[in-house]
Amino acid sequence: MIQTLTPTDLLRQLYKETSTDEGYELENCLLQDENLKKEYMNLNQVKNALDSIQLNPEDSTIQKILNYSLQTK
Amino acid sequence: MLRKLISDQELISQYLTGQESSLQELITRHKAKVYTSIYLLVKDKYLAEDIFQDTFIKVINTLRLGKYNEEGKFLPWVIRIGHNLVIDHFRREKRTPMITNSEGFDIFETIQFVDENIEDKLLREQTYTDLQKLIALLPEEQREVLIMRHYGDLSFKEISEITNVSINTALGRMRYALNNLRKLMNRKDSGVKISVSNTL
Numbered sequence: 001m002i003q004t005l006t007p008t009d010l011l012r013q014l015y016k017e018t019s020t021d022e023g024y025e026l027e028n029c030l031l032q033d034e035n036l037k038k039e040y041m042n043l044n045q046v047k048n049a050l051d052s053i054q055l056n057p058e059d060s061t062i063q064k065i066l067n068y069s070l071q072t073k
Numbered sequence: 074m075l076r077k078l079i080s081d082q083e084l085i086s087q088y089l090t091g092q093e094s095s096l097q098e099l100i101t102r103h104k105a106k107v108y109t110s111i112y113l114l115v116k117d118k119y120l121a122e123d124i125f126q127d128t129f130i131k132v133i134n135t136l137r138l139g140k141y142n143e144e145g146k147f148l149p150w151v152i153r154i155g156h157n158l159v160i161d162h163f164r165r166e167k168r169t170p171m172i173t174n175s176e177g178f179d180i181f182e183t184i185q186f187v188d189e190n191i192e193d194k195l196l197r198e199q200t201y202t203d204l205q206k207l208i209a210l211l212p213e214e215q216r217e218v219l220i221m222r223h224y225g226d227l228s229f230k231e232i233s234e235i236t237n238v239s240i241n242t243a244l245g246r247m248r249y250a251l252n253n254l255r256k257l258m259n260r261k262d263s264g265v266k267i268s269v270s271n272t273l
Contacts (some may be wrong), residue, residue, distance in 0.1 A: 008244040011251075017228060046251045049204055049258065050223050057108045061122045062100055065129045069096055072133075 008042045014047055066072050081147035089136060100129060103148050110152055110224040113208055113216070114159045124162065128155040152225035154237065207257040215250035218243055 005026065012018045013026045030037045079087075081102070087095035107128065112121040131154050135141055143150040162250040208216060217236065221227045227235070 003240060007248055011244055011248055012229070015222060015229070016227065041254055043248075043251050046254045046258070047223070049254075050219075053113075053204055054105045054110045055112050056105050057122055057125045061126050062097075062104065064126055065100065065133070066093065066097060068130055069093060069133050073091075 005033075005036065007039055010036070010043060014043055016038070085136060085141065085147065096133070099147070103151060106148060106224050106226065107151055107155055110220045111155045111159060113205065113220045114156070115162070116209055120162070124155060124158050125138065127158055131158070149225060149227045149231060152227060156221065156225070156235070203269075204254075204258075207254055210257060211250055211253055215246045216272065217251065218246040219250040219254075222247055 009018070009022070009026060013023060018026060030040055079098075081099060084095040084099050088099070094176075108121060108125050111124050111128070112118065115121050115124065128151060130153055141150070208219070211219065214236070218232055221232050221235070222229065229240050229243045229247070232257075233240040235242065
């Protein structure tokens with residue numbers, strides 16, 4: 001149980017590191033506290049933006065790894 | 074389709090019995106997160122490619138030696154290997170990473186996308202570039218936590234252990250990182266100067 005809600009609890013919730021009970025408690029708090037809700041939405045906004053970055057290595061790099069695995073079998 | 078239902082642990086077992094395709098599946102499954110986390114730390118495409126390659130070579134060697142015991146936590150383990158290789162590199166170089174001029178290479182040549190018109194593509198590419206540059210502006214300890222949590226899927230507890238700080242410190246750094254990014258994103262849109270906070 002979360003005794004006193006802190007902004008770091010919001011982070012744990014955002015990244016799914018809260019228990020089920022903590023999650024329900026947080027959701028109730030968010031419904032009742034506009035400032036908390038605003039902070040959560042701000043954090044979520046940035047998290048969503050971070051999700052948009054997805055870079056990939058070159059296929060040639062991956063092939064080198066696979067070749068290494070085959071050659072050193 | 075069936076491949077997606079197979080756990081990382083099962084793929085590792087298959088690979089160790091000689092199925093090379095299982096290694097390929099593991100790499101395909103996790104390459105974006107591993108590469109993105111390395112790239113955001115080193116900010117150099119070519120270096121990121123090298124470290125990515127070295128990371129998975131180390132993964133292969135460790136698996137074959139029977140020293141892998143991270144059941145169910147393959148990605149965080151790989152991310153830690155990559156992170157340690159980045160640290161080793163900069164220790165050898167004895168410098169902190171500088172931003173590489175993106176005009177020298179096209180980082181977006183590695184991004185895959187489908188059915189996008191030119192305007193959407195340009196807007197998306199600009200957003201990626203801008204956000205990556207903003208991440209590079211974060212204080213190092215905030216950037217490190219952000220990359221490990223968001224792209225590396227490490228828990229805050231794992232991050233605290235790796236970085237030798239309390240879990241509350243790791244959480245605090247992440248909170249600062251996200252709030253500072255939001256300020257930077259808003260500043261960029263409005264043209265207003267805002268300083269980045271780097272104290273806990």
